[in-house]
Amino acid sequence: MPHQTFPHEADIGVRGIGATPAAAFAEAAMALTSVICDPARVVPERAVVIECSAPDAELLLVDWLNALIFEMATRSMLFSRFEVALEGERLRATAWGEAVEVGRHRPAAEVKGASFCELKVARQADGRWLAQCVVDV
Template identity: 40%
Template sequence: MPFEYKDHEADIGIVGIGNTIEQAFEQGAKGMFSLMCNIKKVEKNKQIDIKCNAPDYETLFVEWLNELLSKKDLENMLMMN
């Protein structure tokens, strides 16, 4: 499994695993969306860019996941690679 779930005081923690930061973020997003649906059944029909800024990778990961959640909620989109 390229991601792990960890206990977290507020919710559930997700750790993306990859050889690069990009791969780790991608795997973390897969972990998040796997909690919501069967991502293997999500069809790709649109490509979008997500832009975030943060002072460190941990904060950037949280901001990026929040942007993905926002797209899911506001535009009814699920993300896949």
């Protein structure tokens, strides 16, 4: 499964797996959406460009997820499609989504932020990339 969540005490872990680090970051973003609602309910009709940078891949993952959380909160949007490009310490991504409709999206949780807990970006034994951390709900 390319994205998944995992239990962590009172919070929830998000995990993305992909052929490249960028693909794993995109799947971690999809896991983030799945904490809130079923991503299949979110129509990818409006694009938002997000850029961030950090000194290493793990900190970049936290910055990326926190940038998405910020965009969701300030725009009252949910996202269901992600294109991520990584160049060294920089991330440039486009997230597609729509305005929150409580009746249709049925949000189950509000994500407050990505944390450093269980933070990991690494190539796995099978050659695929893993990007994960715990988010505060």
